[in-house]
Amino acid sequence: MTRQIRLGVFTVAGCGLAAFLLWGLAGLPGFGHYHWPYGNVLNQVAPNERHTSNVVGAVVFDYRGFDTLGEEFILFSAVVGVSLLLRKDREEAAPADRVRSDPIMATGAVAAALLFVLGLWVVAFGYVTPGGGFQGGVVLAGAFLLVYLTGGYREYHALTPHSPVEMAEAIGAGAFAILGFAGIAYAGSYLGNFLGIGDAGSLYSGGSIPLLNWATAVEVCAAMILLFSEFLKTYVIPTDDWRPELGPR
Amino acid sequence: MSYLPYALAAWLFVVGLYGVVSSRNLIHLAVCLTVMQSGTYVLLLAIGYKNGGAAPIFRPTRHKAVDPVVQALTLTDIVVSVTVVALILALALGAHKESGSVNPDEIADFSG
């Protein structure tokens, strides 16, 4: 089948689909008129029942925490999948990747450190203020990527040794699922809250949310680092005097 | 009452789909999938929006807030998008290595 036929047929069908979607969307309540009890009730009850001031955090880790379990493992299996698919990929020619400008390296080091602290903060207060394990985990991983961008692969690799990061990822993902079993043991339901709910607005609040939050942060940070590493490995070739342990399996 | 944000969602969805169908480059195709996915983010967030509502973060006071559920759903949606893009890019690298091309029309090894 030629490209022209494909695009021609698609144009007709795509216009039909667009009209169909618009027809459906026109039946929704107008923009800005959300009035359903689900969100409103959660906004009402979550701060009292869980002492979390960030209701999105409460939804992610508590009310709909089971979605988040799946979500964590989606990321986990993506990392496993990418390492499976890239297990043989090594480029032949190495691009020069070392940064040679001292000001850039110095700025980068400071920025990476700041970003790291910012990431920790986003994670730690994830259920009090905007943030959370997912967002913070990505910021934390970003700090490591910045080291690569402003330093070089060698520095990046020294900071993110493959096996420990891989272990951290598995532990983070496994911990979330195991905390769920702790809920069965102590609260009678999977992912049930088994800790005191603490004081609203402080880090000690939300019951088991902080634990799930940190498990997520560890998993997400490690997963993002592993994803970067897997892709970086495909085109960074070590120089003769230095070889990272490539091909961990 | 405005329906414009919904129309934007539909537009992103269909234009992303067009990109997927017409793409000559797998990396471009992965980005088109994220455009489609952005349509779903916009739709979810638009559905949960309340006029005059602020973020559902109640510290120190109570106030009118938008729906927290769609925000949690969008977070999940974003993670899904990241993972799918990562896998497609990994496969695209493989395709480039094996065939020297990242054009989905050219890597069709078999058919029928």
Added chain:
Amino acid sequence: MSTILAFPVALPLVGAAFVALTDDWTPKAVKEFPAMLIAAATVAFSTVILVRSERTTLVHWFGGWHPRHGLALGVGFVAEPLGAGMAVLAGALVTASLVYSWRYMEEAPRLYRVLMLVFLAGMSGFALSGDIFNMFVWFELMGVAAYALAGYSIERLGPIQGALNFAITNTVAALFLLFGTALLYGHTGALNLAQIGRSLAGHHAGGVVIVAFTLLVAGLLVKSAVVPFHFWLADAYAVSPVPVCAVFAGAMSEVGLFGIARWYWTVFSGPLDPHAHAVRDVLLAMGLVTALVSAVMAFLQRHLKRLLAYTVISHVGIALCGIALLDSKALAGAANLVISNGFATAGLFFACGVLLREFRTVDELLLHGRGRALPFLGVVVALAAVALVGVPYIGSFLGHSTLDEGATEHGLRWLPPLLMLATGISAGAVLRAAARIFLGWGPREDSLLTPEPPDEVPETQASRPVMVAVTAVVVLIGIGLGFAPGLEDRSEHASDRFRDRQAYVERTLDGKVRRYGPPAPVVLHRAKPSSIAYGIGALLIAIATAALGLYRRRVPATARRAGARLLDPAVAGLKTVHSGVVGDYVMWITVGTALVGGVWALTLHGP
């Protein structure tokens, strides 16, 4: 205790993390066992759930968030026999697959095992979940693991193409699901299936409901590979490692069908029941076309895994017909078909793995006569083919006969013969291949069959006795289900409950527990004479198809030329449409969705 509902998902997930963490330190001799044990334990939990759910529907609210005044705050799992049975099927096939692949995977076996466990968790979660967004999460988890598994042989272009087509089409499908979910949420303010179902019931279907229904169904039709959403499947299954194929074929495609049934009856049946005929006609038409077209496509293949992939699509089409009749008897038929065909097809894929190990190819023509060295395997393959045909009281017969009875009750007397034809052709393709390989019948060349590229690397470390044993066990289960006493009544009873939205909603949201009587007494299913006739007819068609495939040259030349003039353009057209190009596939998905949506927009609307 309802907490057991968490185990079929949480256990393999913890197991996946555990295997990822400890595999490198596990002594080589026992490396394979943790994953097998975890999968087996998951089956055990799912089976307990299945048995318990026969007496009453089980509900578990994660985090202890029970609904308040009919408002579901959290995510719940709801187990009734069909859903639990789906989870058992998925678990059983993953377990069989892990045993079968003992020492099979030479590269990255750790990652393979981790992904298989995650894949299992995704399928179980999808089967048990009572929340539409949660189902999307498990759908996606299943997908991500499956895309990577399909691309396992990354050093060849075929697997890359297959995995890419799989990943791209199924991601588009997932986005359809998400768009539909968002519409439903905007319309009802709920994500819980029971709550959406309750809130839609008693209203006419408006634009939102019709569009959401179309998108959700289209997304799952891609997953289960129904024409014209099916193209990716043959590409992906033909190139995946054999143990992965077996699970894909036996469970993943069927999970999509299960989702369609679940969403129709729990969520949409309220507003759509007055227009049930429109839903029925569209799904029935698609199911029939799928069954027939794919059966023909199967006949045109010489690459065994691709041949089997098309038989899987054909079976999906038949099972979709069972669902489309929107009736308990036909639904029970579809469920029984899914189980017995699932096991038999998985067994056939496993047999391909043995051939691959021994002869380094799965090309039917290259294998001509070489299977004589493996007579036992030949018998197993023949039995599996018989199970697919549905010879009276064997294998898929139970499913076919219940489906036939359901169709006849609806006055659709023309349906069973067409399904018989599809079954016969696809099983005939399998029989032809078996006869050519294990008996050396027929010529070594056949220009009709699609030429294929050289095949994948065989995994020679694997243990042949283990592989053959697993193949035989799986095929025997598939055959045995045909005369499992009491299965017919149980599945019909389960289908009745599955279709009872009222009971589901009250159980989930109001906690109103219903007890169901003890399972019906164990009696052997007594099929109607017409079903027996169809079973025998399918066998005759299968034999005729196989004979035609092998001995076409003995047909008188004039008849052969007339046949060729008639059929060649159609065959060429079919082959052209299955182009292997993902852009075409997504175009077909768009066309299919727009067409189905258009028809339903006109027919489902209003009171």
